[in-house]
Amino acid sequence: PGREAAFRLASVLLNVSEKVPSCARRAAENGDVVRMLIEVAGGEKLYVSKRMQRPLHPGLVRLLRYALTTPGEQSPEDLEIIETIVRREDERAHRARITEEQRQKTKKKLQEQKKSIL
16 A cells, blocks of 8 residues: 555656746755666666666656755655656657658659659
8 A cells, every 4th residue: 555655646746847847856855866866767777787768757757856956855866766767757758759740751752753743
């Protein structure tokens, strides 16, 4: 029951942090909350694995960005982990944008070819 409650609380906190910057800022000040949210989002695989497979929750990204810029209870090790997670998410988002742009160009090219055939 405690584990399920923690996941539900984390979900609520991430959803509110996505919409309310002051909530994300406040939560980012508490190192225990930040560590708990990282664990709920995937834990060690977020910063150890070579590649992130799925996008992070926007509320978590916002909260982690605030944790980097807001003085709080984060240890130097925590800050290094947070920096790694944010950097990898930025890289993932950049790759996704490039892939989408290429997909759109290919789609447009195929549509033009189809029109020229007809």
